[in-house]
Amino acid sequence: MPREADEKTALGSVWLRTEPAPTRAPLERQDIVRTALEILDRDGLQQLSMRRLATELGTAATSALYWRVATKNDLLELAVDEVFGEALVPAEDGDWRDQLGTLAQAAYGAFARHPWAPQLLASHAGLGPNYQAYAERMVAILAAAGFKGVHLDAAVSAVFHYVVGAAVTDAAWIATVRRSGLAENAWAEAAGDQLGVGAGALTSYLSREDAAGPEARFAAGLRVILVGLRPRRLS
Template sequence: MTAKQFTSVWLREPRKPTSPGRSREEIVRATLDLLDAEGLAGLSMRKLGAKLKAGATSLYWYVANKDELLELAYDAIWGELSTPVPEDAHWREVASVLAHSMRQVILRHPWSADLIGRVPAFGPNALAFTERMCRAFKTAGFRGLDIDYANATLTAYVFGYTIPEVAWNSSVGHDYDLDEMRESVKRAAEGHLELMERLGAADHDEDPQVMREVGFDFGLVSVLDGLERRLGT
């Protein structure tokens, strides 16, 4: 049985524009606009061609298929990340900025949550981001494979916290009665004493979005504490 061949838009040289004003960058910008407005389900070569006032078939000069288009768009959003120079600040500060920035990028482009783990992160922006994270952990004192493990740990935390948040925003959003939802949760939790205690201790005047920010920072600090502890072992 022949093994499946790995392909990526980043493994070949970009083709030159076929007409004045048309470029891969222009196509990517239009793709991002469509994705941000309509999500993955709303993206098609036909819609993109209409947005660019070009035939859908002409787009195949630049990309072989829709998957390659998504690769380009996925890498473009990582260019929005704040990436401090690791040698100019403490490694924990660098890691914290990178983690918060990664979360905000995913929240701004919720469609990207469905591409994590599915689309190769081989583009220049994704590679630059990963390289800077690795430098931060190397500067901290991690060596060998521990640099990669620390990198993967931080990334997994950001993804694990943010992807469910995106799913919640997409399915429920902010158009719900918060007090009614809290009462529903209380009814569902009846009989579970520990949960009822936690619900009673919650500050119901607190903005849920603020609570998410605080919760993310709590977990992030805990992850960084754990990584820092490993440096002393």
């Protein structure tokens, strides 16, 4: 039998519970998470269900999943942490601003590849090993640069919250276009009339390849933040 209901939700996070003991169940947790990522990337957050996941895994009953992942919320936590794993890139070149910028760009890029993930950051992130490793790298870079105490905390927050805010904003636009069922250009044409914005300007705003698009805006904003950061002495 799967674990009892009270154990499934203990402390509110999969990362605060021990992983299920080995069983004869044919599915491994990593296989389940990998397939969930495929569904999320292809079809979006609203299309993921344990029943659909079981079908894609070739499992007749969803109960087989619950041997390895207790709840859908657990699955989403695991999936978000996988995305954070993609942001754990080498960041040793250049000064501390270059290193911090590399990590910030890596996280922003990971969220862009998985636009469903920013939608979950308010409720399904913060305790996984990849998230923790990412935060620790940011702290290490800033601490080595001379940031201490509350100023260190503030600097980490300034950069990380900017990354998250940009990713959430981008994801909201993507979700809106997807709900319309239209291609991006067609959506921009129709929505531009409603918003009083030229279709060309709106298309440029949404296109990641455009010089006025999300990538360029993110990079410019990140530079402003990094230039403005300065180590301070604690009073």
